[in-house]
Amino acid sequence: MPPRLKDVAARAGVSIKTVSNVVNGFAHVAPDTRARVQAAIDALGYVPNPTARRLRGGGSGVIALAVPELRSPYFAELAGLIVRSAEPRGWTVLIEQTDGRAGRERDLVAGLRRHAVDGLILSPVGLDPSMMGRDRLPTVLLGERMRGGPADHVAIDGAAAAADATRHLLRLGHRRIAAIGGPARPSAVTRAQRLAGFRAAHAESGLAVDPRLVATVSGMHLADGAAAMAWLLDCNPEPPDAVFCFTDPLALGAIRTCADRWLDVPGDIAVIGFDGIDEGRYSTPSLSTVAPDTARIAQFAVDLLAERLGGGSAATVPPRAICVEHRLVARESTLGRPSRAA
Amino acid sequence: MPPRLKDVAARAGVSIKTVSNVVNGFAHVAPDTRARVQAAIDALGYVPNPTARRLRGGGSGVIALAVPELRSPYFAELAGLIVRSAEPRGWTVLIEQTDGRAGRERDLVAGLRRHAVDGLILSPVGLDPSMMGRDRLPTVLLGERMRGGPADHVAIDGAAAAADATRHLLRLGHRRIAAIGGPARPSAVTRAQRLAGFRAAHAESGLAVDPRLVATVSGMHLADGAAAMAWLLDCNPEPPDAVFCFTDPLALGAIRTCADRWLDVPGDIAVIGFDGIDEGRYSTPSLSTVAPDTARIAQFAVDLLAERLGGGSAATVPPRAICVEHRLVARESTLGRPSRAA
Missing domain, CATH: 3.40.50.2300 (Response regulator)
Structure with a gap:
């Protein structure tokens, strides 16, 4: 029988939750704890099972990123960084170009696109808060628009x-x-x-x-x-x-x-x-x-979305607005x- | 009762197939025929129903584009052009960054990703023909690699x-x-x-x-x-x-x-x-x-994929290799x- 999460936890002397945090790539684990868990994972040959994880969570393991245009080097860099930030969680990131059209942005937020995605990171241009109904995908908004709106938000000042x-x-x-x-x-x-x-x-x-x-x-x-x-x-x-x-x-x-x-x-x-x-x-x-700090914008976007998808108490807190530094x-x-x- | 395809065809004096070609944005319709059909569409207030069209075709109306990296301006430009070329067909294009990894490219071609897409446009880096099985997504390959391989192919010399x-x-x-x-x-x-x-x-x-x-x-x-x-x-x-x-x-x-x-x-x-x-x-x-000629590469990629998805005789021809000009x-x-x- 292959080693399970609780075997890793026992060997590392930590809780199952902590092992799960390490396996899921969450940031808030102390470096030495992380190292101990990783050593136990290596020693036991434990293989995290993303499919099982997704089924347990009921999700597809796929998130969407929607930006106005990929031709802009800023959005192209940001997209690459979000893909990289999502990777430790085993997420696939699908990217969509909206051309800044309000209707397309609204459909994405409403989850009206046919493909099954768990959540959305959106850099809105045409959208306004009235277009975001209650029944929508877990969404993180990027950019200076819609700060203080109905969803988690990451931007600079x-x-x-x-x-x-x-x-x-x-x-x-x-x-x-x-x-x-x-x-x-x-x-x-x-x-x-x-x-x-x-x-x-x-x-x-x-x-x-x-x-x-x-x-x-x-x-x-x-x-x-x-x-x-x-x-x-x-x-x-x-x-x-x-x-x-x-x-x-x-x-x-x-x-x-x-x-x-x-x-x-x-x-x-x-x-x-x-x-x-x-x-x-x-x-x-x-x-x-x-x-x-584009790398930090990407990391915050993924972390906030992960909390919304995680199903714990963090999933239901009111919308948060993160202001990232510039230099x-x-x-x-x-x-x-x-x-x-x- | 809203006007139907055959009402448009009757008014324009063309076949239903021709109206369908115009509505689907196919290129091989004579300009004056296209104008006549468009006039009939406008006069009757005909609205093509993409959902019905997709259900009839059994497809999702979503295609995937996979490129090694979006950080490269060439691929960012190409992605934007492919999104634009796919638009007249009512297709949504999801973009994925592969980082050139063979395993990721293979999974995409095999359709192993959980999301439902009808077809794939892929710029491969690590993939080789042996990794492309019979049971795979309709695929168009881009770039100088894998010319003469098992799928339609668009590249320059x-x-x-x-x-x-x-x-x-x-x-x-x-x-x-x-x-x-x-x-x-x-x-x-x-x-x-x-x-x-x-x-x-x-x-x-x-x-x-x-x-x-x-x-x-x-x-x-x-x-x-x-x-x-x-x-x-x-x-x-x-x-x-x-x-x-x-x-x-x-x-x-x-x-x-x-x-x-x-x-x-x-x-x-x-x-x-x-x-x-x-x-x-x-x-x-x-x-x-x-x-x-990047715009032409994008157009060929979309057109070849559309033919594969169209279900007609063009869907079963042997793989084609298109060489696009450079200057x-x-x-x-x-x-x-x-x-x-x-």
């Missing part, structure tokens, strides 16, 4: 991060600072928050924001940033001396337009983005940015290159 | 594309051409094909490939390209005058290392990549590359910047 990016430019002495990524519709909460942070940092310094320096964009991609930068340069007799872009791809596109106009970054115009994607580390100039990453696009002699 | 990239460098007068992306394992078919094309172009010109100029990498990302470029510069007393990188991220990483060493691209070293991702259009310098895109990283006066 977008306004604070935007203010940090703007303060960085102000501290470097810039005074005509443009913004690329302004909201085209009032419902674009994420963008509106970033714009609010941009304005707040100006207000702190007693500066007004010149409305001609706020560029609205339809998308958040490289091409949108390149076009918005061209618009800023063409429409302002006095060009900006710095630009805060609401995503890193917008910033990389803006830098390309500067190169096309033979403007030096940051000598003529300093540029900072928002995302912390890998591409910004390797661009020329490398890109200053504010970076959410300012200053690179060449604001600081300049180290001199050649260095 | 990787060796030919690599030869085109190399010839471009040779035509520009480069003679010490390095390659970044060489296979670390013999099973890395895609990389081996690109290396073969690189060698073939050299052979055509009567040139030998210097083995110290072929850099093997463990991954195909920005960081791998940056490290490989540093290795090439450190280990070769005479540096290369050009580099062909087997992906665009490798090339962008290599360019960053050149910037760190104060080497001008392309003045000191010309660089060309492989992928045609959007990032290469906006980098500084903009990136020369060979670009697969050379020459930009600043090989041609240099236009002069400022221009």
Whole structure:
């Protein structure tokens, strides 16, 4: 007869619950306890049985992740991190691209899609709280929208991060600072928050924001940033001396337009983005940015969903809102290159 | 009573099959016929019923797309295009990241995952034909691996594309051409094909490939390209005058290392990549590359799968292999910047 959970518990001198926590990859087990349990698992040749585990839980072992678009490097990185965070639990993650459509997001939350999934991690764009009924999939919401809504929620403080990016430019002495990524519709909460942070940092310094320096964009991609930068340069007799872009791809596109106009970054115009994607580390100039702790967002999303699916007392607590940290990453696009002699 | 398919057919003066083809988004309907059917649909207020359609077909209306990693911009772009190509058919696309693991790919093909999907589009890495049994999901394979295998297949000619990239460098007068992306394992078919094309172009010109100029990498990302470029510069007393990188991220990483060493691209070293991702259009310098027709790959993948799922005679034909075109895109990283006066 193969060894069972209770054999492992007896050998390790811990409770069955603790062994289960280790096997299920939960974080809140002390490292030495975890090591003792793992040693007992190895010694006995215990093999956790995910199928039995799922049947016991009544679940499929499959969760869905829905993001607006995979073409965005930020969401592609986030998706990869969520897949990795879900792996120790034996979960399969199915990813769906919503294009930000409210109807699609609503159907996902309601579990109306035909495939059987246990839960959902959703980065909503069009959805609003009224569209989330009582009878729905266990759901964790990501991103700055719908904080304080009807479901668990993980996000950074977008306004604070935007203010940090703007303060960085102000501290470097810039005074005509443009913004690329302004909201085209009032419902674009994420963008509106970033714009609010941009304005707040100006207000702190007693500066007004010149409305001609706020560029609205339809998308958040490289091409949108390149076009918005061209618009800023063409429409302002006095060009900006710095630009805060609401995503890193917008910033990389803006830098390309500067190169096309033979403007030096940051000598003529300093540029900072928002995302912390890998591409910004390797661009020329490398890109200053504010970076959410994306790995932590992924881990929280999976852990919160696991608690909802776990069926214990944690499954019924009121919706929780987790605010994840961000950090300012200053690179060449604001600081300049180290001199050649260095 | 709501209008039915046959009412639309009668009004448009076409067969029910033709209306069905239009409603299902199949490509092989003449534009004027399609317009006539659409006019009848609009006039009658006919609403196709996807649920009924799925029940009739016995399918779930859900297909799976499995790619090695979403972090790669090429696969992220491809995934977005496949979602878009599947939309006119009313299909939901679930995306899974395999990390290139053979076991995971095998389980997907066998339909062993618990969720019900009708078919699979898979970009295999570890899988080999012996792992694909008779009893499996309808599958379309993508990428240069497993051509001529047991399932429908869509890819470009990787060796030919690599030869085109190399010839471009040779035509520009480069003679010490390095390659970044060489296979670390013999099973890395895609990389081996690109290396073969690189060698073939050299052979055509009567040139030998210097083995110290072929850099093997463990991954195909920005960081791998940056490290490989540093290795090439450190280990070769005479540096290369050009580099062909087997992906665009490798090339962008290599360019960053050149910037760190104060080497001008392309003045000191010309660089060309492989992928045609959007990032290469906006980098500084903009990136020369060979670009697969990714939109066409996506469309073929969906169309081939639809034929397999359609249940007609097309569902039982032997596996087909589609070779999609690529094109050379020459930009600043090989041609240099236009002069400022221009």
